[in-house]
Amino acid sequence: MVYVVIVYDMQADRTHLLLNFLRQYLTHVQNSVFEGDVTEGDLETIENHLDSLLEPDESTIIYEVSSEKLLNRSVFGEDPTEDRRFL
Amino acid sequence: MVYVVIVYDMQADRTHLLLNFLRQYLTHVQNSVFEGDVTEGDLETIENHLDSLLEPDESTIIYEVSSEKLLNRSVFGEDPTEDRRFL
Numbered sequence: 001m002v003y004v005v006i007v008y009d010m011q012a013d014r015t016h017l018l019l020n021f022l023r024q025y026l027t028h029v030q031n032s033v034f035e036g037d038v039t040e041g042d043l044e045t046i047e048n049h050l051d052s053l054l055e056p057d058e059s060t061i062i063y064e065v066s067s068e069k070l071l072n073r074s075v076f077g078e079d080p081t082e083d084r085r086f087l
Numbered sequence: 088m089v090y091v092v093i094v095y096d097m098q099a100d101r102t103h104l105l106l107n108f109l110r111q112y113l114t115h116v117q118n119s120v121f122e123g124d125v126t127e128g129d130l131e132t133i134e135n136h137l138d139s140l141l142e143p144d145e146s147t148i149i150y151e152v153s154s155e156k157l158l159n160r161s162v163f164g165e166d167p168t169e170d171r172r173f174l
Contacts, residue, residue: 005150007094009118030148031096032119047163054164061117063092064159065152072151076134077141 002043003068005035008060018060021049037068089130090155092122095147105147108136124155 006026008018019028025042026034038046043064050060065071093113095105106115112129113121125133130151137147152158 005092005094007092007117007120030094030146033094033148047161050163057165059117059162059164059166061120062161062163063150064161065157070152070157074134074149074151075146076137076149077146078144079146 001037001039003035003037003065003071004043005033005063005071006046006060007033007063008058010058010060011055014055014058017053018050021053022046088124088126090122090124090152090158091130092120092150092158093133093147094120094150095145097145097147098142101142101145104140105137108140109133 004026006022008015009032010018015032022028022034025038025046026036029035043062047062050062054060091113093109095102096119097105102119109115109121112125112133113123116122130149134149137149141147
């Protein structure tokens with residue numbers, strides 16, 4: 001398993017395509033941010049899907065650490081994971 | 088020094104406040120994402136400023152690793168750091 005943070009910048013009317021896909025694997029932690037543990041196989045599936053889904057001017061960055069323990073996470077303002085929109 | 092990725096979700100008409108502030112310390116890598124090396128002192132300054140700046144319903148997450156080497160970064164679609172909007 002690896003721990004990933006995925007941030008995306010997509011046209012507003014197309015974000016549901018990525019939201020619906022990434023929700024199968026990860027937790028939606030902020031408007032355009034997902035994170036969680038994935039297997040190497042699932043990560044490859046995600047990467048292939050991103051390549052096929054993204055249009056010009058859209059981008060996604062995957063930050064990957066070998067373990068969640070290496071990543072310190074601090075939330076300022078309202079924690080969106082406590083917001084039911086994201087559950 | 089620590090390496091941070093900062094993602095924010097702010098009201099559109101207020102994002103310039105955070106953009107102008109974070110640009111002093113970090114690289115703007117995607118629409119609502121900054122990253123870079125900062126000193127512990129600068130990180131504390133950033134955290135204090137976020138606490139004072141954010142309004143209800145707005146949030147910012149700081150992901151911190153002790154070294155950039157621990158973080159694998161992959162970009163899909165157009166790399167926004169190659170886009171002059173972000174320079």
